[in-house]
Amino acid sequence: MIEAAGLTVDMGAGQAVREASFVIAPGDRIGIVGESGCGKTMLGLALMGMVPDAGRVSGSLTIDGTQMVGAGEAIWQKLRARRVAMIFQEPMAALNPIKRVGETVMEPMMVHLGLGRDAARARALELFREVGIPDPEARLRQFPHEISGGQRQRVLIALALACDPGVLIADEPTTALDANVALRVTQLLVGLAERRTMGLVFISHDLAAVARATERVMVMYGGDIVERGATEEVLAQPRHPYTRGLLSARPSPGNMRATGGRRGRLPTIPGSVPPLAELAPGCRFAGRCPVELDMCRGERPPQRGTMICHRSEEGA
Amino acid sequence: MTLLSVEAVTRRYRLPRRALWSPPPVLTAVDAASFTLDAGRTLGVVGESGSGKSTLARMVMGFERPDAGRILFDGQDLAALPPAALRRLRPRFQMVFQDPYGSLDPRRTVGWSIAEPLRATGAEERGKVAEALEHVGLRPADAGKYPHEFSGGQRQRVAIARAIVTRPALLVADEAVSALDMSVQAQILNLLMDLQDELGLAILFISHDLAVVSSICDHVLVMEHGKTVEQGAVGQIMRNPGTAYTKSLLQAGGLL
Numbered sequence: 001m002i003e004a005a006g007l008t009v010d011m012g013a014g015q016a017v018r019e020a021s022f023v024i025a026p027g028d029r030i031g032i033v034g035e036s037g038c039g040k041t042m043l044g045l046a047l048m049g050m051v052p053d054a055g056r057v058s059g060s061l062t063i064d065g066t067q068m069v070g071a072g073e074a075i076w077q078k079l080r081a082r083r084v085a086m087i088f089q090e091p092m093a094a095l096n097p098i099k100r101v102g103e104t105v106m107e108p109m110m111v112h113l114g115l116g117r118d119a120a121r122a123r124a125l126e127l128f129r130e131v132g133i134p135d136p137e138a139r140l141r142q143f144p145h146e147i148s149g150g151q152r153q154r155v156l157i158a159l160a161l162a163c164d165p166g167v168l169i170a171d172e173p174t175t176a177l178d179a180n181v182a183l184r185v186t187q188l189l190v191g192l193a194e195r196r197t198m199g200l201v202f203i204s205h206d207l208a209a210v211a212r213a214t215e216r217v218m219v220m221y222g223g224d225i226v227e228r229g230a231t232e233e234v235l236a237q238p239r240h241p242y243t244r245g246l247l248s249a250r251p252s253p254g255n256m257r258a259t260g261g262r263r264g265r266l267p268t269i270p271g272s273v274p275p276l277a278e279l280a281p282g283c284r285f286a287g288r289c290p291v292e293l294d295m296c297r298g299e300r301p302p303q304r305g306t307m308i309c310h311r312s313e314e315g316a
Numbered sequence: 317m318t319l320l321s322v323e324a325v326t327r328r329y330r331l332p333r334r335a336l337w338s339p340p341p342v343l344t345a346v347d348a349a350s351f352t353l354d355a356g357r358t359l360g361v362v363g364e365s366g367s368g369k370s371t372l373a374r375m376v377m378g379f380e381r382p383d384a385g386r387i388l389f390d391g392q393d394l395a396a397l398p399p400a401a402l403r404r405l406r407p408r409f410q411m412v413f414q415d416p417y418g419s420l421d422p423r424r425t426v427g428w429s430i431a432e433p434l435r436a437t438g439a440e441e442r443g444k445v446a447e448a449l450e451h452v453g454l455r456p457a458d459a460g461k462y463p464h465e466f467s468g469g470q471r472q473r474v475a476i477a478r479a480i481v482t483r484p485a486l487l488v489a490d491e492a493v494s495a496l497d498m499s500v501q502a503q504i505l506n507l508l509m510d511l512q513d514e515l516g517l518a519i520l521f522i523s524h525d526l527a528v529v530s531s532i533c534d535h536v537l538v539m540e541h542g543k544t545v546e547q548g549a550v551g552q553i554m555r556n557p558g559t560a561y562t563k564s565l566l567q568a569g570g571l572l
Contacts, residue, residue, distance in 0.1 A: 251527045
């Protein structure tokens with residue numbers, strides 16, 4: 001069980017995560033969505049105690065009751081892999097290219113669980129079967145470059161599961177994959193979370209994948225969780241102007257808006273996510289928001305039900 | 317008016333031999349693909365990785381020669397043209413790649429990179445770079461900046477500026493929006509449609525994402541393992557996919 005209250009990651013130039021509060025209970029499947037540079041990965045890294053050296057973490061983060069803000073590396077090492085594990089972006093970079101994938105998966109079991117080689121190997125084989133890797137015996141002996149992108153992602157999932165974590169954080173697990181492969185990887189993660197009663201944090205900018213993978217979702221912009229709720233409700237009836245903008249910009253024939261006799265264009269959010277140092281002190285979305293008020297830039301917006309916004313729902 | 321005509325084009329690659337004396341296995345990357353693209357229209361080519369769509373794009377650009385079949389650009393067979401004639405024709409068809417960071421020289425100003433296709437053909441540069449930057453929603457003053465000073469979406473705008481600076485009739489976009497965030501993706505798709513309306517560009521739009529293809533293309537060609545499994549009007553294929561493969565792509569993309 002993970003509980004965050006006012007969890008903040010300050011990178012010096014600005015806050016990459018600003019006062020995030022949430023609970024992840026066993027079996028919960030939570031999505032984190034938003035554009036690149038909005039703090040999704042940084043929040044994931046904070047839950048792993050892996051924020052880069054320049055970052056300062058404050059607020060409260062408890063994992064199974066232990067306060068982890070200010071905890072030393074030794075304490076984190078006891079929890080990492082066993083209580084929280086993470087699947088990183090770019091499966092090729094996350095695997096050691098000169099090591100057989102079986103060895104890579106066995107390593108954390110030998111280090112963290114104290115298993116011998118044979119026991120670790122048997123368990124690696126079992127994990128390969130669980131994540132649906134065909135011919136697992138042969139796969140254990142292969143190198144990362146010998147296997148396809150989809151299979152590599154499955155190896156990484158097996159690696160993350162090696163020490164039977166209570167919560168699995170998957171950072172953009174489907175982004176580099178073909179649509180069909182992405183679908184199967186998403187289904188695998190959901191199945192694993194259900195069977196093992198494991199928490200799943202699914203970080204992605206792919207809204208279709210998030211809709212499939214999660215029950216609840218948090219939308220991040222500029223380090224703030226601007227909206228949260230049941231995934232189905234948030235995607236069907238977004239309330240925050242940022243969530244609305246994101247959803248309407250989704251390419252699909254139904255989202256095209258024709259103006260002045262031209263063929264349809266997609267509605268867009270003007271501009272792009274600014275660097276941390278240039279974020280407004282008040283509402284992070286100020287400057288790009290279509291329904292901005294005078295106060296938005298300077299004053300932090302209040303929590304209104306499931307979103308933080310100066311506008312009441314009717315106004316937004 | 318037909319601008320691009322691809323006639324039963326096939327491309328095979330020899331793979332490394334498995335044993336010393338065995339003949340090397342052959343992979344047919346593109347198997348007898350045929351389509352036509354009219355001036356000012358957009359054709360989408362969709363498929364998974366390994367379906368042959370990028371090989372098809374490289375052949376249309378004249379980077380690779382087909383083993384069989386013909387590619388006619390404005391009535392001229394690309395493979396039959398002498399190198400000098402192909403070079404003269406090149407300003408009329410340009411390409412945008414997936415990764416703008418990899419396709420722009422990090423040590424050169426973007427103005428230099430945008431002018432590159434002009435220099436290659438000895439065309440007059442003055443004014444054209446500024447005009448291209450304005451066309452893609454950037455400022456003429458941005459010509460003096462370096463690629464790292466731009467965001468991912470802006471870099472893709474720079475790459476598009478370079479592609480249109482010679483006023484081509486055809487733009488080949490290979491996964492041009494795949495690496496972008498969704499809101500930026502929408503901006504770039506709109507930009508491509510604007511440019512098409514203003515400049516009369518034909519676009520060959522290569523993508524693995526049917527949702528993107530369905531929002532920008534008139535017609536679509538679906539490829540699987542080098543074979544064309546289906547082609548036709550986008551709306552019709554979306555409503556009534558003719559093969560299980562197309563259906564699975566629609567489902568996977570959350571469109572069905």
